[in-house]
Amino acid sequence: MSTDHSPLWEVFVRARRGLSHTHVGSLHAPDAELALRNARDLYTRRQEGVSIWVVPASAITASSPDEKDAFFDPAADKVYRHPTFYEVPDGVAHL
Amino acid sequence: MYGNDFAPPEDGPGGGLLGEVEAAEAALREAAARARRGGPAPDEDFAAYFADVIDADQKIEPRDWMPEAYRKTLIRQIAQHAHSEIIGMQPEGNWISRAPSLKRKAILLAKVQDEAGHGLYLYAAAETLGVSRDELVELLIDGRQKYSSIFNYPTLTWADVGAIGWLVDGAAIVNQVPLCRCSYGPYARAMIRVCKEESFHQRQGYEILHTLAHGTPEQKAMAQDAVDRWWYPSLAMFGPPDGDSTHSAQSMAWKIKRFSNDELRQRFVDMCVQQAEILGLTIPDPDLRWNEQRQAHDYTQPDYDELMQVIKGNGPCNRERMEHRRRAHSDGAWVREAAAAYAAKQRNKEKVAA
Numbered sequence: 001m002s003t004d005h006s007p008l009w010e011v012f013v014r015a016r017r018g019l020s021h022t023h024v025g026s027l028h029a030p031d032a033e034l035a036l037r038n039a040r041d042l043y044t045r046r047q048e049g050v051s052i053w054v055v056p057a058s059a060i061t062a063s064s065p066d067e068k069d070a071f072f073d074p075a076a077d078k079v080y081r082h083p084t085f086y087e088v089p090d091g092v093a094h095l
Numbered sequence: 096m097y098g099n100d101f102a103p104p105e106d107g108p109g110g111g112l113l114g115e116v117e118a119a120e121a122a123l124r125e126a127a128a129r130a131r132r133g134g135p136a137p138d139e140d141f142a143a144y145f146a147d148v149i150d151a152d153q154k155i156e157p158r159d160w161m162p163e164a165y166r167k168t169l170i171r172q173i174a175q176h177a178h179s180e181i182i183g184m185q186p187e188g189n190w191i192s193r194a195p196s197l198k199r200k201a202i203l204l205a206k207v208q209d210e211a212g213h214g215l216y217l218y219a220a221a222e223t224l225g226v227s228r229d230e231l232v233e234l235l236i237d238g239r240q241k242y243s244s245i246f247n248y249p250t251l252t253w254a255d256v257g258a259i260g261w262l263v264d265g266a267a268i269v270n271q272v273p274l275c276r277c278s279y280g281p282y283a284r285a286m287i288r289v290c291k292e293e294s295f296h297q298r299q300g301y302e303i304l305h306t307l308a309h310g311t312p313e314q315k316a317m318a319q320d321a322v323d324r325w326w327y328p329s330l331a332m333f334g335p336p337d338g339d340s341t342h343s344a345q346s347m348a349w350k351i352k353r354f355s356n357d358e359l360r361q362r363f364v365d366m367c368v369q370q371a372e373i374l375g376l377t378i379p380d381p382d383l384r385w386n387e388q389r390q391a392h393d394y395t396q397p398d399y400d401e402l403m404q405v406i407k408g409n410g411p412c413n414r415e416r417m418e419h420r421r422r423a424h425s426d427g428a429w430v431r432e433a434a435a436a437y438a439a440k441q442r443n444k445e446k447v448a449a
């Protein structure tokens with residue numbers, strides 16, 4: 001089971017219809033088909049899901065929490081993106 | 096949700112602990128939602144940021160900066176934990192082919208499969224710290240990393256499967272529930288999952304013992320014999336007494352560990368007394384009694400010299416367990432190679448087609 005021959009896959013499970021896929025963990029498998037089977041046996045033994053995605057971990061590009069502030073800064077000073085920013089005059093309905 | 100095989104928290108043995116797992120899960124969500132106000136920024140003073148996150152009871156995540164010793168401690172602890180789950184399949188696997196009914200056999204198979212699952216969740220958590228699966232497997236196979244000493248004791252009768260579920264899994268849960276609040280995110284999340292599943296293990300063991308203890312005199316004697324043999328090794332699972340525990344203080348400061356070995360051992364003893372009464376079995380400790388002043392039971396400590404001997408490799412089954420693990424690994428090599436060859440062939444086909 002060398003890591004070259006059995007790379008790491010990240011597993012996402014949709015718990016029920018109507019919910020989005022959520023990351024549940026990772027596993028090793030030689031190919032996508034086996035990754036799916038392993039994911040079924042490892043992460044859905046108790047009916048935790050109705051759909052599984054597996055993604056090669058190497059295909060994921062991540063922002064690092066170390067860069068958190070700089071990377072997410074542009075969003076911090078745009079409070080006007082939230083509805084709570086706006087003052088609603090008394091008596092206005094359906095807004 | 097993990098299906099509906101769990102009764103409400105207050106129902107039956109281990110129920111209170113399951114409630115604590117759920118509380119830990121809620122706390123994890125709550126801490127994640129709580130914004131950290133002020134304090135050092137992540138890109139300024141790494142060490143101060145790390146300390147601040149720990150102090151705020153928030154989680155350290157894989158790409159965060161962390162002290163090298165924190166990383167090493169976690170790798171050691173999570174890997175040993177993973178190895179224990181994998182080796183722990185052996186003593187119980189020993190009884191799969193001889194389970195007394197098809198129902199018991201199906202349940203035991205599911206339980207042993209869960210142990211494999213727990214090992215894999217934990218290996219995956221350890222890998223987020225930068226160690227590879229291959230390295231971890233090698234470390235176990237070469238004997239350079241340990242697994243829990245409890246699995247070096249033999250399962251002599253069917254009742255041992257019950258005693259393992261009740262006492263060994265019970266002690267493991269008491270040890271592991273606080274780990275659901277560990278400061279390292281991937282470990283805490285893996286432990287929440289593990290603890291929910293362990294609860295089924297503990298109950299199935301308790302049910303086996305309860306059935307035997309209410310069966311024929313021979314069956315009851317078999318159950319008592321199993322409890323007699325597993326009681327002290329289970330107490331030893333909490334590790335050496337606080338005074339002799341080498342890793343404790345730093346792990347507590349890092350919030351990897353939340354309670355001392357002796358605190359957890361006491362908690363386990365206090366839980367078991369009432370559960371043993373309902374089983375109608377006797378805990379093999381003549382000095383076990385309620386201490387009104389301490390509001391806890393006084394009990395006889397396990398033999399820590401024996402624990403040290405087993406850790407050193409001289410327990411009844413150390414060699415057998417390791418031999419079996421090595422053989423399983425080498426016997427499985429052709430499967431891994433075949434799967435890798437097939438995957439390579441498919442990749443080449445795609446390349447040719449493209």
